[in-house]
Amino acid sequence: MKGRTWHTVVALVAGVTISLSACAGDQGTDTDSFTVGLLLPSRFIPRWEQSDKPLIEQHVKKLCPRCTTKYANAENDASTQRQQMVSMITNGAKVIILDTADTKALRSSIQEARNEGVPVVAYDRLAEGPVSAYVSFDGVKVGRLQGQALLTAMGDTAGQKNIVMMNGDPTSPNAPSYRKGALSVLEGRTKIARSYDIQGWNTMNAHADMVGAIAALGPDRIGGVLAANDSIAEGVISALKGAGVRKLPPVTGQDADLDAVQRIVKGEQYMTVYKPFASEAATAAAMAVALGRGEDLGDIATTTTDSPTTQRIPSVLLTPTAVTAATIGRTLVKDGVYTVDQICTPDLRPACDKIGLTR
Template structure:
């Protein structure tokens, strides 16, 4: 994957802040037409899709185009189902699609089908193969680097001789490979990668099985840290360690700032997560989709371009992720309105929340 910046840092920030207006012709263009926008998310195994992305995208689309209709479906982790969903949406006359592919390669033919039908596709969070018209996500290499840097910090003085298990994402996902490369850019030559696994479907259950295999092969005392690509995988890793009788858990990374993960961080079970401000991502994708639905050029709102394996110079917006540990939950998540203290600090976590500085 090749990324080409079109503007400097200042332009990137400005582009994100003004995206919704720039992509939709400003307030004067809002509500002047009506069409249907298809929203296709990949699974329910990762909590963020249903709890954060779906409502945020739908809300922003309604703000930008009050007379537009949103048609929503979830693939339930099944690429074949998602192919049928795309075909159905095209048949029903959607004007533009926002797609998070369940399997980027498997969905290539469906993206081609949409292109032939004149229905532009905005790839959301995960890069899709085929002639997509735009891409909105976060810098995946930076996500991996943040995870790797946090893991080294947590491992402390023993990092340079420690053994790490890598729990990567689904092998069909470009993002999984992107995260892994970013993490390895930090970890290579610093730690020993004792085992590395791809986790089919990004599921907690498969991560649990992979981690159990790592524990059986290495022994729990020879695992000094785990680079888990997201919070669902971190949950599987931690449950496998507990099942093996490990009480002094090694540091475990994550991504997506799931509420369960934040609570695990408060309890000291998960060391960190990567917060990706979903509201900004949703706003950028909604703006690009409405612009495309109105026949406008997505390059007007893009801040960079990306080459996928099939398409060069895809107009893109890549946002900046943030590392979160127990020390900055309030600053990164509570102040940003992601969760309230009461949502995080359920009764059984009150003592831990006091220790973490979340409650007095």
């Protein structure tokens, strides 16, 4: 995410049930020296390289000063990520943090890592196979926040309006949870006229599908759009504007990308879901360092999760927060994710003043 001032968000980590001093182990463990592999799925979503990567590297170094983090990006290609896994193992990674490009396709690679004694921490998306730990956000709650926000924005007429659901990538294990949460709020309260699964969470794919929805329903007969994340929301909004829609319907999002926050300020996007990535990254780093040292995760994991292949995976599921124009200041700015100056560029200053977003 462009412009994040992550050095100011370390306070967020205090909200996670982790004792970093406990994770550091007994005196003398700072002499540890091993490699933590970090594999992220794509560059389509800005947060991966602009937020998660530097945060994880920072926290690994804090917990284990002599440890090294080796990084690779799969560019949304599962076969590339499988090769990266092999390379990490071959080159001596002692533990791997994996945000999988394809949960099923990486199953055999995770099994190979287990066979070589390399534990895998599933990051943000729950991979299949014998992962040793998992950290993410409550995906069902993310969907509920989006669905409820959409109903709120549509008001008393929600039951008479068409909405379009622009769901996440069907290969992502998180996408069904987001959809389930949204449907738990929306079904029976509004009309879901069209529903699409957006490959790769890609803005261009979202734009193309939204053009199809507009052609089928009419540009003025769409009362709201449930967009699973901010990249999808960007494509949706560009399609609506391209169709000449002047009064945009409410559009949801997720990830609190800076561009999305600025769209919210301008009134183009109704909301996003903020997930405190500093806490997620700190948790992943703590899990990885503990596993690399052969330690138990009892002081870190707060629950367990079952995947289609593995039961009772030690897990931490963090809490997301809805953000609208009215709450940017007391969420994203307060937590140091962005400064007011980063959000309120000169051309947005009048809009920021209008919603009370001031220095």
